[in-house]
Amino acid sequence: MRISTSTSGLLLFAMILLASGVSRPQTASRQPPSSQLQAVAQEISTGRLDQAEKELQTILHSTPGEYRALDLLGVIRVLQRQETKAEELFTQVVQKKPDFAPGHAHLGLLNMQMGRTQEAIRELQEAVRLDPTRKDAVGALVNILQGQAQSASESGDWNNALGLLREARKYAPDNPDIQYEFGLTALRLSLLEDSIEAFQQVLQLRKHDALALYNLGRAFMELSKFDEARQQFAEYVRVRPDDPAGYCALGMTLAALERTHEAREQFERSIALAPTQSESYYRLGLLDLESKDYEAASQNLRHALASSPKNAGVLTALGKVEFEQKHYPEAALLLQQAMADDESLREAHYYLGLTFARLGRKQESTEQLEIASRLEHEEAQHRRTLLRIAEPAAVGSQMLPAAK
Amino acid sequence: MTKRDSLLPKNVRAIRALLIFNILAIQCSGALYGQNTPGHFIDATQKLGIQFRQQASPTSRKYLPETMGSGVALFDYDNDGRLDIFLGNGAPIDDPTPKRTIPKKTGPKYWNRLYHQKSDGTFEDVTERAGLTGFGYSTGVAVGDYDNDGFEDLYVAGYGRGTLYHNKGDGTFTDVTDSAGVAGSGWMTSAAWIDYDNDGRLDLIVARYMQWDFDDIFCGNPEKKDFRSYCHPDLFKPESVLLFHNDGGGKFTEVAHRAGIDKPSKGLGVAIADYDRDGWMDILVANDAMQQYLFHNRGDGTFEEVGLISGAGLDGGGNSFSGMGVDFSDYNNDGWPDIIITDLAHQRFALFTNLKDGTFDYSTSARGLAAISLLHSGWGVRFLDYDNDGWKDLLIVQSHVMDTIEITEPNLRYREPPSLLHNERGKKFENVSEASGDVFHQQWAARGLAIGDIDNDGRVDAVVTSNDGPAWLLLNRTETSNHWITLNLVGVKSNRDAIGALVRVVTSAGEQFSTVTTTGSYQSSSDKRLHFGLGAADSIGEIEIHWPSGIRQVLTNQKVDMVLTITEPAESSSKAGR
Numbered sequence: 001m002r003i004s005t006s007t008s009g010l011l012l013f014a015m016i017l018l019a020s021g022v023s024r025p026q027t028a029s030r031q032p033p034s035s036q037l038q039a040v041a042q043e044i045s046t047g048r049l050d051q052a053e054k055e056l057q058t059i060l061h062s063t064p065g066e067y068r069a070l071d072l073l074g075v076i077r078v079l080q081r082q083e084t085k086a087e088e089l090f091t092q093v094v095q096k097k098p099d100f101a102p103g104h105a106h107l108g109l110l111n112m113q114m115g116r117t118q119e120a121i122r123e124l125q126e127a128v129r130l131d132p133t134r135k136d137a138v139g140a141l142v143n144i145l146q147g148q149a150q151s152a153s154e155s156g157d158w159n160n161a162l163g164l165l166r167e168a169r170k171y172a173p174d175n176p177d178i179q180y181e182f183g184l185t186a187l188r189l190s191l192l193e194d195s196i197e198a199f200q201q202v203l204q205l206r207k208h209d210a211l212a213l214y215n216l217g218r219a220f221m222e223l224s225k226f227d228e229a230r231q232q233f234a235e236y237v238r239v240r241p242d243d244p245a246g247y248c249a250l251g252m253t254l255a256a257l258e259r260t261h262e263a264r265e266q267f268e269r270s271i272a273l274a275p276t277q278s279e280s281y282y283r284l285g286l287l288d289l290e291s292k293d294y295e296a297a298s299q300n301l302r303h304a305l306a307s308s309p310k311n312a313g314v315l316t317a318l319g320k321v322e323f324e325q326k327h328y329p330e331a332a333l334l335l336q337q338a339m340a341d342d343e344s345l346r347e348a349h350y351y352l353g354l355t356f357a358r359l360g361r362k363q364e365s366t367e368q369l370e371i372a373s374r375l376e377h378e379e380a381q382h383r384r385t386l387l388r389i390a391e392p393a394a395v396g397s398q399m400l401p402a403a404k
Numbered sequence: 405m406t407k408r409d410s411l412l413p414k415n416v417r418a419i420r421a422l423l424i425f426n427i428l429a430i431q432c433s434g435a436l437y438g439q440n441t442p443g444h445f446i447d448a449t450q451k452l453g454i455q456f457r458q459q460a461s462p463t464s465r466k467y468l469p470e471t472m473g474s475g476v477a478l479f480d481y482d483n484d485g486r487l488d489i490f491l492g493n494g495a496p497i498d499d500p501t502p503k504r505t506i507p508k509k510t511g512p513k514y515w516n517r518l519y520h521q522k523s524d525g526t527f528e529d530v531t532e533r534a535g536l537t538g539f540g541y542s543t544g545v546a547v548g549d550y551d552n553d554g555f556e557d558l559y560v561a562g563y564g565r566g567t568l569y570h571n572k573g574d575g576t577f578t579d580v581t582d583s584a585g586v587a588g589s590g591w592m593t594s595a596a597w598i599d600y601d602n603d604g605r606l607d608l609i610v611a612r613y614m615q616w617d618f619d620d621i622f623c624g625n626p627e628k629k630d631f632r633s634y635c636h637p638d639l640f641k642p643e644s645v646l647l648f649h650n651d652g653g654g655k656f657t658e659v660a661h662r663a664g665i666d667k668p669s670k671g672l673g674v675a676i677a678d679y680d681r682d683g684w685m686d687i688l689v690a691n692d693a694m695q696q697y698l699f700h701n702r703g704d705g706t707f708e709e710v711g712l713i714s715g716a717g718l719d720g721g722g723n724s725f726s727g728m729g730v731d732f733s734d735y736n737n738d739g740w741p742d743i744i745i746t747d748l749a750h751q752r753f754a755l756f757t758n759l760k761d762g763t764f765d766y767s768t769s770a771r772g773l774a775a776i777s778l779l780h781s782g783w784g785v786r787f788l789d790y791d792n793d794g795w796k797d798l799l800i801v802q803s804h805v806m807d808t809i810e811i812t813e814p815n816l817r818y819r820e821p822p823s824l825l826h827n828e829r830g831k832k833f834e835n836v837s838e839a840s841g842d843v844f845h846q847q848w849a850a851r852g853l854a855i856g857d858i859d860n861d862g863r864v865d866a867v868v869t870s871n872d873g874p875a876w877l878l879l880n881r882t883e884t885s886n887h888w889i890t891l892n893l894v895g896v897k898s899n900r901d902a903i904g905a906l907v908r909v910v911t912s913a914g915e916q917f918s919t920v921t922t923t924g925s926y927q928s929s930s931d932k933r934l935h936f937g938l939g940a941a942d943s944i945g946e947i948e949i950h951w952p953s954g955i956r957q958v959l960t961n962q963k964v965d966m967v968l969t970i971t972e973p974a975e976s977s978s979k980a981g982r
Contacts, residue, residue, distance in 0.1 A: 224750055225813075225815075257778065258774045258775035258778050259775075290720070290769035290770065290774070291769065291770055292770045324765070346722055347721055347722045349722075350718065350722030351722070353712070353713075354713065357713040358763070365713060369712050369713070372722055373695070373712075376718075376723060376724060379723075380638070380693070380724065381638075
């Protein structure tokens, strides 16, 4: 988790000082004039801590328990690296004046500096609740949440990361970095609508953010919104014309839109920029396979295989090339190699099932086709979840009363 | 050079020679590469007196039958040589409707309709007189002369109950459902007449969609206002097809289990053909959101489902799709029936080319259908040669199943125009819809489609039904000088309709094949007569017929541009197998 260092903590406190509540006194009897407190704050900010403390002790002598004076004294203790004493003072402040936002903010920041994250979050949230305009508290809160989200992501706890980033977004809707991280995490969790919305926010805040464009394209692809995806990737290659991945992605959307000639052009551009890659060769091979140009398909797929010798997708496609040419033993071999790399590849099971059927190996054929069928069913369920077609079990509370 | 030509000035002759050369060049080019000949279909519905509106009875609950439509049949019920039209209709659905309800028609608004074609080509509504007003929520329609009495009978499938109407031959029909034993059960969709055991009597296959009832299930996005949608079929259990064996004497026995055809399915479309040319008719069932079924007829009264292993069960990537309409006919003139199945947008209409060894190749992309169908959802579909060039084209009627689709997918449309795809000599289909008349620019929630030469002018016409909307009668007015022949086969030993007869027509341009059937498309029944476009050929070298009885008949040197009735002979023309 990323927590501010003590140096940055001190700096933060210096900033807090300028933004502290001393300029906004809350009227009450026997209170010192705010000008007096402002003068103290000024002294603190210029490093004259002894003088500031002397004046604060004077105030506290005449007005014992004056919360703003206690708060400023706490700040002095922080700057003197006497965190325990500072904490006692800030705690007194929020006990005496629970609706004093600076007190909560300072206590939160101190907790943050001391690595007590949960306590920090609680106090900072209270500060923001009392005064939503407190940039110090908001900034610190977002910083903590972002750090926690990063830790959660690193440990693979995407759901937790997403929850933290969702919270961070509430506090900092105009922070493009938070929006981007939220979008990326949502994309990893296949929460595509959320992901799309976040990347679109990033692009409103940073118009040509290349990574946001690329990932927005990915999210649209996942949702089978190919034309929307195409638009993002087209913009991406305009922003980053030297990135072969962009042309490949653009080619994939065009292929999905059955604009095969244009798709082919993009794959070829990608290859021109990165001749040793496998993806664009693979995609070209698939286009050749669909158009039944088996020689070209084989050539492109072999090219892809040279860079990724065990790639299940490429091996499957090569298996299909052999299958369609009725070279069944060769097809079986390639498809089995594909499954050795990725057992969950439905298409490999399907074509191996067909291949075994052609070879008269009925039992094995049935087994493979059954696996393919099961995987297909699972994929279909997944797709429907993505499309958010709600099913009764999932929306039980939304079911209308049964017909009478 | 003729004497008359010699009278022309020399320069005129030269210009004329050049023109002739150019014309020949264009024709040669067309013959080699095909031409994107657009069609020309006109909407003659009102002009010819058809006034029909299918009542889907939409409710706020989005009960699934509301979006599935009713079918249409084109058949000559009174043997006057002109095609008549039968239109299925819905029934009222209460909002909400209690479970186990079977909707019933409550008045003329919901009646099925029979339109009789008069000698002047216009139609008159003879429903009531014919006794065809109907019973419940009608879905599919199938025409076949099940008792071989020379008059076409009618099976009307429905939700909860189907009805068999016997044609008495005097313009009226009798409901013989109960005595025949073909009422069926569940949600029946497309039906087909087929003589699966070649005993000379037509049997009946009825597809069923799934185990569905009037439950109040919410589907859609509850967070979005007004966004309740029709439920995905995955929520419901599949249901097997029904196979009624014709025992003779007006009796049928349901034998789906005995015949091994009772696999759980979600059948919407049915088509028949002998895909392996073994002399026994096979059955294709288009299933929604699961694999497609191809039932291979073993010839012993049983079937084996071979969809997956034949390669016709899934798309080229091994994915299932939402099969709806289907046709099973030889589009590349190689003599082996191919398969087209319509489905939803983003799935691409599935074209399976017969590889002549019992397997099929998924040819959607290679034949140009992927790009054409990517954003379309198809229902009724038929191969038909609209321009008589000798190659079967495709007519597809379209609409998404979800009337809310535009909310979730703004690039799709609920209502869509139909598509006309020209067959480029079996190599590719080209979309010629844009230039084929106003009807291909209309936005319809189309469902059923039946084809036939309604005005007997040698060009195949069509009738289209829509969900909760009108029906359209589309007359083919495509300008062409191509020749044609329509064959009306009459079985003697075989079933009288000759359903299942395989016909090969040979001209100087090559050969073509078709199988007699009334089924195919979606919930609809087409003219049983076989139509062949002949291109420039002005005579037919040979017509070869393999009758379901096994009799082979050959006719030679036939004239063209006519309807030719051929009666099954007592024995084969020569020794030849199928």
